[in-house]
Amino acid sequence: MNKAVPVIEVSDLHKSFDGVEVLKGVDFKVERGKIVSILGSSGSGKSTLLRCMNWLEEPNSGAIKIVGDQIGQDADGTPMSEKDLAHMRSRMAMVFQSFNLWPHFTVLQNVMEAPMHVQGLAKEEAMAQAEKWLDRVGMLVKKDAYPYTLSGGQKQRVAIARALAMNPEVILFDEPTSALDPELVGEVQEVIGELAKEHFTMVIVTHEMDFARSISDEVVFIDKGVVVEQSAPEEFFGNPQTERLQRFLGKYK
Amino acid sequence: MELLDWITVWLNIDRIALGFGTTIFFFLFATVTAFVLGCLVVFLYEGEENIFKKAMRFCLDILRTLPFLIVLYILYYGLPQVGIRLNAWVAGLIALSLYHAAYYAEILRGARIALPTGQIESAKAHGYTSAKMFYRILLPQMVLRSGPLFGNQLVGCLKDTAFLSIITIYELTAAANDLQQVHFIPLQAFVVVIALYWSISLVIERFLRGLGKYAKHRGLSYE
Numbered sequence: 001m002n003k004a005v006p007v008i009e010v011s012d013l014h015k016s017f018d019g020v021e022v023l024k025g026v027d028f029k030v031e032r033g034k035i036v037s038i039l040g041s042s043g044s045g046k047s048t049l050l051r052c053m054n055w056l057e058e059p060n061s062g063a064i065k066i067v068g069d070q071i072g073q074d075a076d077g078t079p080m081s082e083k084d085l086a087h088m089r090s091r092m093a094m095v096f097q098s099f100n101l102w103p104h105f106t107v108l109q110n111v112m113e114a115p116m117h118v119q120g121l122a123k124e125e126a127m128a129q130a131e132k133w134l135d136r137v138g139m140l141v142k143k144d145a146y147p148y149t150l151s152g153g154q155k156q157r158v159a160i161a162r163a164l165a166m167n168p169e170v171i172l173f174d175e176p177t178s179a180l181d182p183e184l185v186g187e188v189q190e191v192i193g194e195l196a197k198e199h200f201t202m203v204i205v206t207h208e209m210d211f212a213r214s215i216s217d218e219v220v221f222i223d224k225g226v227v228v229e230q231s232a233p234e235e236f237f238g239n240p241q242t243e244r245l246q247r248f249l250g251k252y253k
Numbered sequence: 254m255e256l257l258d259w260i261t262v263w264l265n266i267d268r269i270a271l272g273f274g275t276t277i278f279f280f281l282f283a284t285v286t287a288f289v290l291g292c293l294v295v296f297l298y299e300g301e302e303n304i305f306k307k308a309m310r311f312c313l314d315i316l317r318t319l320p321f322l323i324v325l326y327i328l329y330y331g332l333p334q335v336g337i338r339l340n341a342w343v344a345g346l347i348a349l350s351l352y353h354a355a356y357y358a359e360i361l362r363g364a365r366i367a368l369p370t371g372q373i374e375s376a377k378a379h380g381y382t383s384a385k386m387f388y389r390i391l392l393p394q395m396v397l398r399s400g401p402l403f404g405n406q407l408v409g410c411l412k413d414t415a416f417l418s419i420i421t422i423y424e425l426t427a428a429a430n431d432l433q434q435v436h437f438i439p440l441q442a443f444v445v446v447i448a449l450y451w452s453i454s455l456v457i458e459r460f461l462r463g464l465g466k467y468a469k470h471r472g473l474s475y476e
Contacts, residue, residue, distance in 0.1 A: 054378055056374055056377060056378060082382050082383065083382055086377075086380045086381060086382045087380065089377065089378055089379070089380045090379065090380025091380075092378070093378070093379065094374075094375070094378035094379075096371060096374065096375060096378075098371050099371075100369075100371035100372050100374060100375035101372075101375075102372055102375075102376075102390055102394075103372075103394065103471055103472055103473060104393045104394050104397060104471050104473065113379075113389065114379040114380060114381070117381075117385060117389055118379060118380040118381060118385070119380075146470065146471045146472055147472070148471070148472025149472070159375075162379075166379060166380070172378075
């Protein structure tokens, strides 16, 4: 693996919804092994930015490279074939706010599903991998349960195991604790914190300031569709440079 | 002589058995074909609306509004006029399959619309192409959530097989009709036939209860 090539490189990204420009030229980079949190108020475009990274939202202009390979379209702007796009996406993983487990599969089947049917792993291998990751998030005991029987925190831990089982270059977290009851936030943050210690490359969109501060290598502040500030957490929280970030952090003190 | 009439039915049990077998064959064949076609149609509905999808929807809407008998007449009596001659069995199988496929497509389309979009996003994010996603993630849930509507459809298909007697197919209703015409025992003949239709519907109910249990176990219950 080439250390010099960023895992994610976003350049001059623009995205509009019905004529309203949500992202107005975002440049953004994630180096291998780094944990980057994206903060910003609701409607700032942070989730849209994350969703553009794996092409769940199609940007209007700009480019996104995953380990050097452009996603979504070729350099001249022609759209990628569905198969190529799916392959690019399978190199990343995403954890959603609302978990989005597949309800007709057991916990174990949820984690085995994409490695088997997208990446073509043999069943035994997929199962061994799935059990390993479920154990890591503390959900192996529930492997034969169906998702509807789980709590939100448990569902999210399974979703994280499902993401990890893809052996991804980067994991994208879209507000992973926002849909959880307050007493369940901790268990999910703990799991993500554990992964952070092992230097999985992660991009985390979140509202949880303390969480972002404790696990990130870098924190990004997005406001009105542009990156306003990007720095290490001590700098970001301790010595914010712009007035917009100062005001934003002020609201949370 | 009531008893004698029942004995007459018993003596003609081979005809009834033949009709019963034919009915079951048409019912099973048409159900499986219609279901598979219905799934295929709903898959073709996936993605952006275009002229092809609109046209397909229009045709299926027309098909659903027609009485089944008309579809059967067109295939068996209408097509020879333009040089396409189907034998009765082929015409019957095509008519029954196509007609019910239009309904299965509509049932599954409803279930598809009701699926939460989040699961589709998570499938895409995990690298699924739309065909694989449909087959692995969407379709199983659509089927599990549609149990009661399938029940109506299965019984409807069973009943529609009776129309096949009109294009000379010797199925259960035709067999009963045969008996009552030859031996003048309409009551006995039709009572037996009712019992046989009912026995099939019991099997259908069993099947649906199994499907319902399977769905409930996964939290996708209806009831």
